[in-house]
Amino acid sequence: MDQQVNIDLIEQYLTHEMSEAQRVEFEDKLKTDEALAAEFERRKTAHKMIDFMVTENLRSQLKSLESKDAKIVSLQSRKRRMYTLAIAASFIILLGAFFMLMPGGSDLSRQQLAMEYYASPDFTLRSGADVIPAGIAEAVTDLRSNNLNSAIATLEQIEISDPYYVLAQYYLGHAQFLSEDFSSAQASFQRVADSNDLRYLEDAQWYALLSCLSAEGACTSYMNAILNNPDHNFYQQTIEIQQR
Amino acid sequence: MKSIMSNTSIIEDIKLGGMKRQQAIATIYQDNQLKNQVIAFVKRNSGSADEGIDIFHEGIIALDDNVRKDKYRGDGNIQGYLFSTCRFLWLNKLKRNKKMVYTDENTTLDQIEEETPESLSLADEQKAILNDLLGRIGDKCQKILELWKLSYSMEEIAEEVGLGNAGIARRQRYNCYQKLLAIIDQAPELKNILK
Numbered sequence: 001m002d003q004q005v006n007i008d009l010i011e012q013y014l015t016h017e018m019s020e021a022q023r024v025e026f027e028d029k030l031k032t033d034e035a036l037a038a039e040f041e042r043r044k045t046a047h048k049m050i051d052f053m054v055t056e057n058l059r060s061q062l063k064s065l066e067s068k069d070a071k072i073v074s075l076q077s078r079k080r081r082m083y084t085l086a087i088a089a090s091f092i093i094l095l096g097a098f099f100m101l102m103p104g105g106s107d108l109s110r111q112q113l114a115m116e117y118y119a120s121p122d123f124t125l126r127s128g129a130d131v132i133p134a135g136i137a138e139a140v141t142d143l144r145s146n147n148l149n150s151a152i153a154t155l156e157q158i159e160i161s162d163p164y165y166v167l168a169q170y171y172l173g174h175a176q177f178l179s180e181d182f183s184s185a186q187a188s189f190q191r192v193a194d195s196n197d198l199r200y201l202e203d204a205q206w207y208a209l210l211s212c213l214s215a216e217g218a219c220t221s222y223m224n225a226i227l228n229n230p231d232h233n234f235y236q237q238t239i240e241i242q243q244r
Numbered sequence: 245m246k247s248i249m250s251n252t253s254i255i256e257d258i259k260l261g262g263m264k265r266q267q268a269i270a271t272i273y274q275d276n277q278l279k280n281q282v283i284a285f286v287k288r289n290s291g292s293a294d295e296g297i298d299i300f301h302e303g304i305i306a307l308d309d310n311v312r313k314d315k316y317r318g319d320g321n322i323q324g325y326l327f328s329t330c331r332f333l334w335l336n337k338l339k340r341n342k343k344m345v346y347t348d349e350n351t352t353l354d355q356i357e358e359e360t361p362e363s364l365s366l367a368d369e370q371k372a373i374l375n376d377l378l379g380r381i382g383d384k385c386q387k388i389l390e391l392w393k394l395s396y397s398m399e400e401i402a403e404e405v406g407l408g409n410a411g412i413a414r415r416q417r418y419n420c421y422q423k424l425l426a427i428i429d430q431a432p433e434l435k436n437i438l439k
Contacts, residue, residue, distance in 0.1 A: 062301040119406020199379035233384040
């Protein structure tokens with residue numbers, strides 16, 4: 001059977017999109033088709049890993065809610081934040097259009113471009129660790145509440161010797177970016193990228209590029225770091241930025 | 245505080261995923277009556293209030309997991325189902341820890357059959373391995389795959405993750421999934437962890 005057909009069947013089975021009769025037929029086929037069974041096991045493991053991620057994230061959310069007795073972070077609040085960001089971006093676009101008409105005003109379009117692509121993470125405390133230090137948890141709560149200065153002050157105190165330094169720098173970069181201190185954000189994201197921590201590397205490279213663009217700096221090295229890796233999470237967006 | 249006793253749409257909302265699931269979980273979480281029942285049960289059976297809260301959370305996680313995987317076999321009384329799940333989880337924990345089990349109710353572990361999510365039985369070191377492996381695909385990919393698993397549309401994923409459009413989100417989802425499969429190929433120990 002065609003490999004793509006097999007993959008489609010496996011995914012339908014694993015995402016519960018089959019009828020009972022189709023499930024039985026598929027399970028019978030698994031018993032006789034070794035290649036299908038091997039690919040099924042591989043993808044079943046992938047789904048289990050994603051399920052693990054979903055569960056762990058839900059657990060973190062519930063713990064966070066419990067400790068703060070706050071309401072669950074919903075898409076609505078995210079949308080509101082995105083909406084605010086969109087308004088800010090629109091304002092910058094308008095401002096950019098105005099300045100682009102002025103002599104020497106075209107540089108603002110780089111900040112406008114960066115703002116179009118920037119999306120803050122949801123600050124859900126996913127660090128790959130079971131226990132998040134109180135300082136970082138406090139800063140993340142501040143980030144959620146848009147208390148940026150407080151978050152920055154807390155995160156700047158996390159020292160390089162701290163095992164959570166890289167995570168702190170990553171959040172610090174976002175807090176600084178949202179405060180429009182783009183040069184500081186660029187430096188923070190650069191420190192994260194320099195740490196070579198695979199959990200944050202690609203995100204840090206991307207946000208360092210956006211910070212650099214917003215700070216109107218020389219950003220070729222950031223762009224090249226991403227474009228040299230076609231598998232990079234932000235490869236496509238970087239190509240779009242380059243073209244624009 | 246309102247009770248979820250009669251809210252039968254919660255199961256459907258969890259199945260639908262996305263924003264609906266978020267709201268459903270928020271509704272369950274806000275059911276203080278049920279939460280207090282769970283805490284009281286745990287306290288009556290060799291536990292503390294904090295342990296009761298943890299078990300309440302684990303019960304919500306188990307319900308969410310069972311519904312999403314089509315394993316939910318409740319009769320629509322979510323409060324009863326959740327309480328029974330929490331009771332099972334606590335008694336099972338006591339048994340695992342070889343603590344004296346005294347229950348003031350006519351229930352023994354053998355009488356309770358509940359499906360519990362795999363992650364509830366994973367040891368800390370196994371979780372650390374999984375977190376490490378997942379970390380290799382990056383935060384962005386984790387988020388994309390998680391949203392995909394939770395039935396968010398590609399448009400919603402694009403918006404949530406800050407991608408240009410649904411097409412880009414679809415390609416990113418594919419790339420992230422391929423990255424995860426490549427990691428799985430290189431990690432034979434996963435077979436033992438995720439049996």
